[in-house]
Amino acid sequence: MFFLESLRAALALLLELNPELLHIVGVSLNVSLWSTLAACIVGVPAGFLIGIARFRLKQALITLFNTMLALPTVVIGLLVYSLLSRRGMFGSLGWLYTQKAMIFGQIILITPIIIAFTIAAVGRLDDRYRRTALTLGASPWQVALVVLREARFSIMAAIVAAFGRVISEIGISMMLGGNAKGFTRTMTTAMALEYDKGEFVLALGLGIVLLAISLAVNVLLGYAQGRTQR
Amino acid sequence: MSLFELRDVRVVYDGRVVLDLSRLNIEEGEAYSLQGPNGAGKSTLLGILSFLNAPHQGQIRFEGCPVVWKETALRALRRNVGLVEQHPVMFSRSVRDNVGYGLAIRGVDKARRNHLVDEALDLVGLAHLADSYAPRLSGGETQRVAIARSLASRPKVLLLDEPTASVDTQNRVIIEQIVADLRDRGDTTIVLCTHNRSQAAALCPEVIYLEDGRLAARPLRNSYAGQFVEDNGQTWCRIAAGFRVPVPQCGPGRGRVVIEPGAVRLSVASAPGLNRGILTRVRLEGDMVSLSVDLGRPLHAQMALKEFWGAGLEIGALVQADIPAEAVECFSGS
Numbered sequence: 293m294f295f296l297e298s299l300r301a302a303l304a305l306l307l308e309l310n311p312e313l314l315h316i317v318g319v320s321l322n323v324s325l326w327s328t329l330a331a332c333i334v335g336v337p338a339g340f341l342i343g344i345a346r347f348r349l350k351q352a353l354i355t356l357f358n359t360m361l362a363l364p365t366v367v368i369g370l371l372v373y374s375l376l377s378r379r380g381m382f383g384s385l386g387w388l389y390t391q392k393a394m395i396f397g398q399i400i401l402i403t404p405i406i407i408a409f410t411i412a413a414v415g416r417l418d419d420r421y422r423r424t425a426l427t428l429g430a431s432p433w434q435v436a437l438v439v440l441r442e443a444r445f446s447i448m449a450a451i452v453a454a455f456g457r458v459i460s461e462i463g464i465s466m467m468l469g470g471n472a473k474g475f476t477r478t479m480t481t482a483m484a485l486e487y488d489k490g491e492f493v494l495a496l497g498l499g500i501v502l503l504a505i506s507l508a509v510n511v512l513l514g515y516a517q518g519r520t521q522r
Numbered sequence: 523m524s525l526f527e528l529r530d531v532r533v534v535y536d537g538r539v540v541l542d543l544s545r546l547n548i549e550e551g552e553a554y555s556l557q558g559p560n561g562a563g564k565s566t567l568l569g570i571l572s573f574l575n576a577p578h579q580g581q582i583r584f585e586g587c588p589v590v591w592k593e594t595a596l597r598a599l600r601r602n603v604g605l606v607e608q609h610p611v612m613f614s615r616s617v618r619d620n621v622g623y624g625l626a627i628r629g630v631d632k633a634r635r636n637h638l639v640d641e642a643l644d645l646v647g648l649a650h651l652a653d654s655y656a657p658r659l660s661g662g663e664t665q666r667v668a669i670a671r672s673l674a675s676r677p678k679v680l681l682l683d684e685p686t687a688s689v690d691t692q693n694r695v696i697i698e699q700i701v702a703d704l705r706d707r708g709d710t711t712i713v714l715c716t717h718n719r720s721q722a723a724a725l726c727p728e729v730i731y732l733e734d735g736r737l738a739a740r741p742l743r744n745s746y747a748g749q750f751v752e753d754n755g756q757t758w759c760r761i762a763a764g765f766r767v768p769v770p771q772c773g774p775g776r777g778r779v780v781i782e783p784g785a786v787r788l789s790v791a792s793a794p795g796l797n798r799g800i801l802t803r804v805r806l807e808g809d810m811v812s813l814s815v816d817l818g819r820p821l822h823a824q825m826a827l828k829e830f831w832g833a834g835l836e837i838g839a840l841v842q843a844d845i846p847a848e849a850v851e852c853f854s855g856s
Binding site (some may be wrong): 418420421423424425426427428429430431432434438441442 | 572574593597600601603604605607609610611613614623624627628671672675
């Protein structure tokens, strides 16, 4: 009964477009989108190059990135905190407890995800694409474009997984953002706070929004895949 | 001038020699069939001729120039060669974009590209599919579009790896016609890898026969000495008791006959009789089946796998061999 009441109240908050809730969602999206974008710029080319190149330490490198998938957010939080705190190496930037610090920590969290999944996407791709492009006279650069194009949906799935990871993480946001209302309060840190206060309504409302965003992103990806395969 | 000259070419995998060619020339404008049992090195040879895989040893000349296996040099060489794999893969784009890919990366402008793509698609009879999504095509259509894709950029040599092994009869006939037209035009050298001897004989005057990675003389099967006799107003060659074949072109006396294995029809027989014997051997060669029948002398036949499944033939069973006159070549005198 309690759950249903909370759910009803949460939906009411959503429908009336509660300004506090909207702001929290905005901060979450802002931080997650920037960190995902930055991680893509680094991770997709890196994963792609490691995936198509042949070199001696490739397997070791892949193992390293796969291990980094298990990196706990609090470890990253601690690490970045030590860099950004006043006595830290980058303390003078004054980034601690800002969205920049959160984005920085989240980039460290998901870049290995994007790299590892991009390596897998490229490695899994049928070698006939590469051979066909080569026999048709493609340069290494043109072959790479073909491989990238044919692996694009697997790479997009990697990006979506990374986005899902950052929008739902709490450790980095809490430790580096500090859950400051109106500035660094995200959906997950707000949920934790409301839970502590015993206010389940806003917590549940935020939970629903979080899942709805995930759903929307995945529906979009599915739609894009369906369109080209029709 | 020879298009390809291979000298002392060797490929070794895990200590096993998979290709060992002391000398092989491929002449410009000729059509070659590349034959041999599975694992004979046919695909390895195609990989070398398409400049995808370097041999471990040996020298190759293309149009008289020694091939240097360096990536920058190879790109220019690869543009002379079209390779159609047994199971070609289509880029996830339209048929037009697939066929035009080779032209696009050569910087051919769009108007000319469209013209050449239409021409290539016309050649394989699929102009109406130009705007279809290529990965959705059937197996036979994929094979034909792959041929068009290779031909669009006008290669000097077209390498085909068992192009009809996994397509239906209708597409097989069309593909054979495409190859025949190409051969008759004479401006493209053709190397056709196939297990189908009748197809090879019909399409390609030249034969490269590989066995254990080496060039081998194509085993001359079904060559028999016999007695030419008249019976019922027809001339026959008597090869053994109960084994005779029609030879309308040859006179009486002694002579030799050669029977084309692909033209022999085998069916289940109930009682012994003329050209009937025990099926002694069945061997799968790609999508073809090689069979031997004991007619006093061994008779070799070859048929498509699907045909074999339908015929109900089993080893040790009594079978009837129908040998049409067209399948027999006769040579008078012994």
